[in-house]
Amino acid sequence: MIKVVVVEDHPIMVEGLKNILRSDAGIEVSGAYGDGKSVLQALEKGQPDVILMDVNLPDISGVNLCGEVKKKYEDIKIIALSIHDEQPVIHSMLQNGASGYVLKNALGNEIIHAIYAIMDGEEYLCSSTKEALKNADMELLKAIPRITRREKEILQLIGKGLTTMQIADQLFISTHTVESHRKNLMEKFGVNNTTSVVKLASEYKLL
Amino acid sequence: MIKVVVVEDHPIMVEGLKNILRSDAGIEVSGAYGDGKSVLQALEKGQPDVILMDVNLPDISGVNLCGEVKKKYEDIKIIALSIHDEQPVIHSMLQNGASGYVLKNALGNEIIHAIYAIMDGEEYLCSSTKEALKNADMELLKAIPRITRREKEILQLIGKGLTTMQIADQLFISTHTVESHRKNLMEKFGVNNTTSVVKLASEYKLL
């Protein structure tokens, strides 16, 4: 009997998943949690074989949660569940130890397949995910950039529509410094204007 | 017996909704469709009392679908289902004839409440939605801006990270013209730089 824990903040979705998994005799849903904190607590008292984990949670990003869980309990297999098929998101999840990536528009039995596949030690990607990764070799693929505290702060202010000067005033630093951070953000995101940075940051839920 | 049709492109979500609605004796799910086109076709052969409609569909925006359905079948009540609680999205759905707006992180029985409430002729907003609308009087609230074909085209190119000159070259128009469109976009979105336009457009799924 494979023990599965669901981490997902949409109750209706949880209901759907439970229902689908119930239909398989070899799988047992041993718990469902709506945010990162409560799973981490629950895991201290006992571990499942597999965690089905939504990438977008209210309290912590799925990428980070995935990393934390894997650090503490390396035997637990993690399947990422997401609405998005952005390459960097997929890549970051896999780098952080996820064994599978399934889009939420997948059919129910795709999830069951995924569970059995990863219990066999395989890596499972749903068809749309594979499609998204097809013409990009995994080595060159860039993950979600790791940005610093200060950069994040500035990114958020830029996202609010403030100009460099307004940001400089607010943070009591020179406009040149703000521009320097702006430049580094463009560098890290691999683009050459702020607009693209904000667009990507918004896609990766960094704002 | 209240006949309900579900429009939602995530099969797992559909499964969850069906399961929840099944538990209520007065409600019957008479159909489920994954995109706008198939619902419109199905409606020609018979109408339900209520449509539970996801705002983000693969082929058409929920806002437009809502408008179309209401134009042809004004008696069908529509409840919008969404992950987002952005004011302009909520406002646009209600303006297009939706009678309810429920966030996907709502509990299952909230959906059932919503269905009964709107069948009684009420308007139903889930608690988080109400929260989002609280400090903004409905009159002043701005809807998602209506942008023209050309503007959309330019918005998308800007979103790709192209500069004004690159866009001008690609569309065989003057850079001045591109800047003019850019200006109008800022005007319509009520902001004063392109970055904010792209951020909002991305939130409203206009890209």
Added chain:
DNA sequence: AAAAGAATCCCGGAAAACAGGGGTTTTATC
């Protein structure tokens, strides 16, 4: 504890975007 690497800070000139003006052609509406 030293070196390498990040992160935060600063500068000046070139290249864009922005603001505020005006004009013509489509598209609805009466």
Added chain:
DNA sequence: GATAAAACCCCTGTTTTCCGGGATTCTTTT
């Protein structure tokens, strides 16, 4: 079929961002 409104087009001067640098402090890693 007139007319008003919207869409689309263009221009000039000012402001902001971009991009080439470089310096100093934190933080890791060895």
